Amino acid sequence: xxxxxxxxxxxxxxxxxxxxxxxxxxxxxxxxxxxxxxxxxxxxxxxxxxxxxxxxxxxxxxxxxxxxxxxxxxxxxxxxxxxxxxxxxxxxxxxxxxxxxxxxxxxxxxxxxxxxxxxxxxxxxxxxxxxxxxxxxxxxxxxxxxxxxxxxxxxxxxxxxxxxxxxxxxxxxxxxxxxxxxxxxxxxxxxxxxxxxxxxxxxxxxxxxxxxxxxxxxxxxxxxxxxxxxxxxxxxxxxxxxxxxxxxxxxxxxxxxxxxxxxxxxxxxxxxxxxxxxxxxxxxxxxxxxxxxxxxxxxxxxxxxxxxxxxxxxxxxxxxxxxxxxxxxxxxxxxxxxxxxxxxxxxxxxxxxxxxxxxxxxxxxxxxxxxxxxxxxxxxxxxxxxxxxxxxxxxxxxxxxxxxxxxxxxxxxxxxxxxxxxxxxxxxxxxxxxxxxxxxxxxxxxxxxxxxxxxxxxxxxx
Amino acid sequence: xxxxxxxxxxxxxxxxxxxxxxxxxxxxxxxxxxxxxxxxxxxxxxxxxxxxxxxxxxxxxxxxxxxxxxxxxxxxxxxxxxxxxxxxxxxxxxxxxxxxxxxxxxxxxxxxxxxxxxxxxxxxxxxxxxxxxxxxxxxxxxxxxxxxxxxxxxxxxxxxxxxxxxxxxxxxxxxxxx
Numbered sequence: 001x002x003x004x005x006x007x008x009x010x011x012x013x014x015x016x017x018x019x020x021x022x023x024x025x026x027x028x029x030x031x032x033x034x035x036x037x038x039x040x041x042x043x044x045x046x047x048x049x050x051x052x053x054x055x056x057x058x059x060x061x062x063x064x065x066x067x068x069x070x071x072x073x074x075x076x077x078x079x080x081x082x083x084x085x086x087x088x089x090x091x092x093x094x095x096x097x098x099x100x101x102x103x104x105x106x107x108x109x110x111x112x113x114x115x116x117x118x119x120x121x122x123x124x125x126x127x128x129x130x131x132x133x134x135x136x137x138x139x140x141x142x143x144x145x146x147x148x149x150x151x152x153x154x155x156x157x158x159x160x161x162x163x164x165x166x167x168x169x170x171x172x173x174x175x176x177x178x179x180x181x182x183x184x185x186x187x188x189x190x191x192x193x194x195x196x197x198x199x200x201x202x203x204x205x206x207x208x209x210x211x212x213x214x215x216x217x218x219x220x221x222x223x224x225x226x227x228x229x230x231x232x233x234x235x236x237x238x239x240x241x242x243x244x245x246x247x248x249x250x251x252x253x254x255x256x257x258x259x260x261x262x263x264x265x266x267x268x269x270x271x272x273x274x275x276x277x278x279x280x281x282x283x284x285x286x287x288x289x290x291x292x293x294x295x296x297x298x299x300x301x302x303x304x305x306x307x308x309x310x311x312x313x314x315x316x317x318x319x320x321x322x323x324x325x326x327x328x329x330x331x332x333x334x335x336x337x338x339x340x341x342x343x344x345x346x347x348x349x350x351x352x353x354x355x356x357x358x359x360x361x362x363x364x365x366x367x368x369x370x371x372x373x374x375x376x377x378x379x380x381x382x383x384x385x386x387x388x389x390x391x392x393x394x395x396x397x398x399x400x401x402x403x404x405x406x407x408x409x410x411x412x413x414x415x416x417x418x419x420x421x422x423x424x425x426x427x428x429x430x431x432x433x434x435x436x437x438x439x440x441x442x443x444x445x446x447x448x449x450x451x452x453x454x455x456x457x458x459x460x461x462x
Numbered sequence: 463x464x465x466x467x468x469x470x471x472x473x474x475x476x477x478x479x480x481x482x483x484x485x486x487x488x489x490x491x492x493x494x495x496x497x498x499x500x501x502x503x504x505x506x507x508x509x510x511x512x513x514x515x516x517x518x519x520x521x522x523x524x525x526x527x528x529x530x531x532x533x534x535x536x537x538x539x540x541x542x543x544x545x546x547x548x549x550x551x552x553x554x555x556x557x558x559x560x561x562x563x564x565x566x567x568x569x570x571x572x573x574x575x576x577x578x579x580x581x582x583x584x585x586x587x588x589x590x591x592x593x594x595x596x597x598x599x600x601x602x603x604x605x606x607x608x609x610x611x612x613x614x615x616x617x618x619x620x621x622x623x624x625x626x627x628x629x630x631x632x633x634x635x636x637x638x639x640x
Contacts (some may be wrong), residue, residue: 227549227553227574227575227576228574228575229573229574229575229576230574338518339517339518339519340516340517340518340554340555340558341517341518341519341520341547341550341551341554341555342519342547342550343549343550343553343554346549346550346553385546385549389546392546393542393543393546393547397542399477399541399542399599400519400541400542401601402599402600402601402602402605403602404476404477404598404599404602
């Protein structure tokens with residue numbers, strides 16, 4: 001006598017057998033949520049403050065034609081993706097009724113700055129040190145434009161800017177440009193963006209044979225999710241449906257400190273590369289330790305058909321890939337399935353990270369004072385059980401791997417006293433006092449509505 | 463039953479938090495409940511001496527029928543803040559106790575995981591007092607037991623005393639005498 005509907009069976013689910021999910025309304029969903037960013041890419045993030053609600057709504061109306069719903073950005077002619085999202089304060093200023101505002105996820109209503117203590121943004125990462133106006137009530141609308149090349153990006157950003165300039169009641173309060181480094185890697189030197197979940201019905205083929213596509217309702221509001229139910233859809237339905245929550249974080253990377261730490265702990269360049277790979281879970285090329293245990297394999301790293309096609313079930317003790325490594329923490333894959341404590345499929349994240357700032361030249365171990373880092377972007381239906389769960393339980397804590405003193409060695413909220421354990425024969429290696437290599441410069445919880453919802457917002461009259 | 467969120471996730475000692483659920487037993491289901499508990503006790507992982515419960519993040523589990531079998535207590539110690547794992551708990555682990563919860567009020571016919579979650583939370587009461595005699599997660603304790611077992615094997619070797627004289631083994635020598 002089961003108390004749960006059949007769709008709520010977890011673990012690898014035969015989605016063809018339970019394939020009752022309604023088709024995704026691709027043409028109503030903003031493209032940034034469902035499709036990979038281009039590579040290479042250039043991008044611009046703009047944050048806007050709405051002084052005059054009518055101007056804000058008119059701006060939305062003019063931005064709608066610039067959006068490319070749901071479509072893959074494969075043809076150069078398509079130009080650039082523009083994504084529009086709103087903070088809670090933004091929706092409020094634009095005139096969304098209070099009962100509707102109250103229907104959004106509590107974490108969204110509170111905003112990222114209010115969640116700082118919970119998610120580990122303390123000390124040097126706390127909102128009082130954030131770049132203004134991040135984390136303040138002045139951030140209302142977030143625009144993200146991503147393109148394969150600067151010309152197309154400029155064209156879209158110019159159109160967005162022109163739309164904004166004609167609206168004196170809307171002010172650009174923050175801008176961040178980003179671009180893929182010439183290496184195609186992050187400032188730490190690693191290829192990133194690998195290991196995205198495959199969204200059922202979105203048309204993207206799976207890259208990890210061990211993980212069946214995740215129900216679309218885990219990422220897009222208004223569809224069945226992995227629990228067999230549905231994430232709460234903000235009301236009215238026209239506003240909530242086809243929307244997704246967005247987490248946006250500017251993370252400064254302390255690249256010199258990272259290199260210096262590895263340099264101090266390793267005797268050779270090879271050992272340095274190995275320690276770096278053990279901390280990240282992948283080699284710099286993106287080749288996963290699980291498939292390339294001993295040395296980097298650039299061909300593997302570059303191959304999207306192979307670089308995500310692995311699990312950890314045969315390496316539970318972490319001799320190949322440490323349980324505490326960054327990639328394994330952020331997505332433990334099948335390593336926790338036997339424990340019956342957690343369902344990894346309930347904690348998957350779509351990530352759309354980009355890099356900002358100049359690279360630290362090769363070999364430099366001293367900080368050059370430049371601001372560089374990552375714009376971390378999450379898309380999902382649950383701020384709490386996806387982003388905040390991964391951040392608090394898997395990245396900022398080590399209880400789940402039986403190492404309460406350890407944190408993610410790359411991005412964990414640390415005061416610099418946490419160790420990092422590398423299982424190896426004959427005896428494990430424990431790196432002491434891993435310093436913080438990432439500093440939160442600020443961020444926002446946003447909501448990216450569907451296109452019908454944007455029209456609804458533009459038509460508000462309050 | 464209180465579901466006051468301010469009392470969550472209850473008292474925490476080190477990495478471990480207390481977690482107790484108080485249910486109402488369906489009228490007339492007392493004997494069936496006892497049978498289900500006997501069945502659980504006879505299942506792998508729950509038999510005396512098994513020490514391998516299917517849920518890896520709890521230190522122990524007890525089901526206590528009380529008030530003439532009209533009530534049922536489930537009490538455990540959970541590694542981590544259990545409230546963060548509510549959705550997880552409501553799906554997989556709860557299912558492992560399906561045969562027991564069938565005999566409590568409010569369990570059947572829950573349409574969504576959200577309603578299962580509400581069912582659990584409505585039964586949860588935070589402890590007024592909670593203390594532990596050892597620190598560490600289940601994983602750490604299991605590892606510590608394994609390491610101790612290995613160490614005892616070392617001590618059984620006639621050459622152990624000489625081997626432990628090495629300066630690097632001094633901390634082990636310090637605990638080898640008893």
